[in-house]
Amino acid sequence: MNIAMIGTGYVGLVSGVCFAEFGFQVTCVDKDPEIVERLSREETTIFEPGLELLLSRNVRESRLTFTTDIAEAVGSADVVFIAVGTPSRRGGGEADLSYIMAAADEIAAVMQPGQVIAIKSTVEVGTNEVVRDRIRAARPGVPFSMVSNPEFLREGSAIEDFMRPDRVVIGAEDDHGREIMRRVYRPLFLRDTPMVSTTLANAELIKYASNAFLAVKVSFINQIADLCEKVGGDVQDVARAMGMDGRIGAKFLHPGPGFGGSCFPKDTRALASIGRKRGARQLLVEAAENLNEARKLDMAERILTQLRAEGGDTVAILGVAFKPNTDDIREAPSLTIIGKLIEAGVKVKAHDPEAMEAARKLLPGVDWCRSAWDAVSGAHVTVLVTEWNAYRALDLRRVSALMAGTTMIDMRNVYSPAEIAGTGLSYHSIGRASIQG
Ligand SMILES: NC(=O)c1ccc[n+]([C@@H]2O[C@H](COP(=O)([O-])OP(=O)(O)OC[C@H]3O[C@@H](n4cnc5c(N)ncnc54)[C@H](O)[C@@H]3O)[C@@H](O)[C@H]2O)c1
Incomplete structure (x- = not known):
C-alpha cells in the first residue's frame, strides 16, 4: 500500500509518520521546501511527544x-x-478552502x-x-474514489491519538x-x-459537531466557574x-482562560457560519464563540486589576502555548492576554518550555526568559497560563522570594x-475563593 500525504503540518506529518510506522510506504508532500529539507534529515518541524523517534526510524527504514x-x-x-x-477566512467565520482547492487541482493534474x-x-x-x-x-x-476522512488527533498527544483513536470516520x-480505507486503517481495527x-456530508459534519460540542463544554464550565x-x-x-456522571463525562470540564489552538476557535466559527448560511443557526456554538472572546479579555482585566493593587508594572507569564506539550500558539489565549497587557504599558516577562520561538514573532515587546525563575524575578504579578508539567x-x-x-x-x-499556605503569595485561581498572603 502506497500513501501520498499532501501537506506536512501537524496533521499531515503525524499521520504520515504513523502510517509509515504501520508498515506502509508513505510520501509526504509540502510546498514549503524548508519543511521538506528538515524532515528529510530527520529533524522534526513541530514539537510533539514521541514524534522524533518515529520520524527517524521510518526515514531510516525507507518507509x-x-x-x-x-x-x-x-x-x-x-x-x-x-x-x-x-484557516478562518479573513474577516469572516467561514473556512478558507483555497489550499484545499489548490491541492485538488495539483492532484488532478498528476493522478492515476x-x-x-x-x-x-x-x-x-x-x-x-x-x-x-x-x-x-x-x-x-x-x-477515482472520493473519501472524507476527518482527523481527531489532539496536539500534545497526537501520536497516541492517531494510534488509538476513539473512532475512525x-x-x-x-x-x-x-x-482501500479499511486496508489503510486495518492495523487499528485489529x-x-x-x-x-x-x-461524505455526514463525515464532514461529524468533525465540526464534535469540536464545537467540546468548545461549548469548555465555555459552559467557564461560566459555572464565574458563578x-x-x-x-x-x-x-x-x-x-x-x-x-457517565452522561456528562469528565473531559473538557476544566475551567481556564478560554479555549485556543488551531482547531476549536476556527471550527466553532466555521460551524456557526455554515449554520447562518444554511438557515439553521447554531446559537449555542455562537454563544461559546462570543463567550470565549470575552473570556480572554476578562483574563487580561483580572491581571491588570491585581497589578494596580500591587502598585507595580511587571507581569510574569508562565506558558504561552495554547496547551501543554505543543509549540503551537495559534489562537492561544496568551496572545490576547499578553497583547492587552502590552497595550496597557505593562512590562511582560514570559517563559514557555517549547513555544517561545513561535511566540517571539507574534509578541514583540515581551522579555523572553530562559526559565520560569528568570520570568518571575522582579514580577509584581505571576500568571500561570499554560499547565506545562514544569510549572x-x-x-x-522561591517564587514568592524572587518576585517584587x-x-x-x-x-x-x-x-x-x-x-x-505559608508561601507569602496572594493566590487567585479560576472558580475558587482567593487566598490573601
Ligand atoms: N492541528 C490539529 O490538531 C488538527 C487536528 C485535527 C484536524 N486538523 C485539521 O487538519 C488540517 C491541517 O491542519 P494542520 O494543523 O496540520 O495545518 P498546518 O498549517 O500545520 O499544515 C498545513 C501544511 O500544508 C502545507 N500545504 C498547503 N498547501 C499545500 C499544497 N498545495 N501542497 C503541499 N503542501 C501544502 C503547508 O505548507 C503546511 O505545512 C486543517 O484542516 C485542520 O483543521 C488539525
Missing part, C-alpha cells in the same frame, strides 16, 4: 520520504490524503486511474463533493473507496477501533462531581490552597 514534488508522491499512490490547512482521494483536513459541508466535481471536470473519464461514495462508515466565584463555590468540586510543582516559596510583588494568578487551577 517515509518527503518531497516538494507532488507528481513523485501521487504517481504510485493507492490513496492520496489531503491534509493542508483550512483508480486512486482514492481522501480529505483529512477539516472542511465545510459539501466540500468533498465540490472537490470531487472539480477533479472530474479536470480529468474527465479518469475513475470514513465518508465514502463507493465500495472501492471504503475498501485493536478493535470502531469505524463509522457514512456519507462559583460569586457565590463562594469551588468549581473543582463541581466539575469533578459533574464529570462522574506544576514550582517551589512557591506577592500576587499569583493560576489560570489552570494547578495549585491547591494547602500548597499556597
Whole structure:
C-alpha cells in the first residue's frame, strides 16, 4: 500500500509518520521546501511527544520520504490524503478552502486511474463533493474514489491519538473507496477501533459537531466557574462531581482562560457560519464563540486589576502555548492576554518550555526568559497560563522570594490552597475563593 500525504503540518506529518510506522510506504508532500529539507534529515518541524523517534526510524527504514514534488508522491499512490490547512477566512467565520482547492487541482493534474482521494483536513459541508466535481471536470473519464476522512488527533498527544483513536470516520461514495480505507486503517481495527462508515456530508459534519460540542463544554464550565466565584463555590468540586456522571463525562470540564489552538476557535466559527448560511443557526456554538472572546479579555482585566493593587508594572507569564506539550500558539489565549497587557504599558516577562520561538514573532515587546525563575524575578504579578508539567510543582516559596510583588494568578487551577499556605503569595485561581498572603 502506497500513501501520498499532501501537506506536512501537524496533521499531515503525524499521520504520515504513523502510517509509515504501520508498515506502509508513505510520501509526504509540502510546498514549503524548508519543511521538506528538515524532515528529510530527520529533524522534526513541530514539537510533539514521541514524534522524533518515529520520524527517524521510518526515514531510516525507507518507509517515509518527503518531497516538494507532488507528481513523485501521487504517481504510485493507492490513496492520496489531503491534509493542508483550512484557516478562518479573513474577516469572516467561514473556512478558507483555497489550499484545499489548490491541492485538488495539483492532484488532478498528476493522478492515476483508480486512486482514492481522501480529505483529512477539516472542511465545510459539501466540500468533498465540490472537490470531487472539480477533479472530474479536470480529468474527465479518469475513475477515482472520493473519501472524507476527518482527523481527531489532539496536539500534545497526537501520536497516541492517531494510534488509538476513539473512532475512525470514513465518508465514502463507493465500495472501492471504503475498501482501500479499511486496508489503510486495518492495523487499528485489529485493536478493535470502531469505524463509522457514512456519507461524505455526514463525515464532514461529524468533525465540526464534535469540536464545537467540546468548545461549548469548555465555555459552559467557564461560566459555572464565574458563578462559583460569586457565590463562594469551588468549581473543582463541581466539575469533578459533574464529570462522574457517565452522561456528562469528565473531559473538557476544566475551567481556564478560554479555549485556543488551531482547531476549536476556527471550527466553532466555521460551524456557526455554515449554520447562518444554511438557515439553521447554531446559537449555542455562537454563544461559546462570543463567550470565549470575552473570556480572554476578562483574563487580561483580572491581571491588570491585581497589578494596580500591587502598585507595580511587571507581569510574569508562565506558558504561552495554547496547551501543554505543543509549540503551537495559534489562537492561544496568551496572545490576547499578553497583547492587552502590552497595550496597557505593562512590562511582560514570559517563559514557555517549547513555544517561545513561535511566540517571539507574534509578541514583540515581551522579555523572553530562559526559565520560569528568570520570568518571575522582579514580577509584581505571576500568571500561570499554560499547565506545562514544569510549572506544576514550582517551589512557591522561591517564587514568592524572587518576585517584587506577592500576587499569583493560576489560570489552570494547578495549585491547591494547602500548597499556597505559608508561601507569602496572594493566590487567585479560576472558580475558587482567593487566598490573601
Ligand atoms: N492541528 C490539529 O490538531 C488538527 C487536528 C485535527 C484536524 N486538523 C485539521 O487538519 C488540517 C491541517 O491542519 P494542520 O494543523 O496540520 O495545518 P498546518 O498549517 O500545520 O499544515 C498545513 C501544511 O500544508 C502545507 N500545504 C498547503 N498547501 C499545500 C499544497 N498545495 N501542497 C503541499 N503542501 C501544502 C503547508 O505548507 C503546511 O505545512 C486543517 O484542516 C485542520 O483543521 C488539525
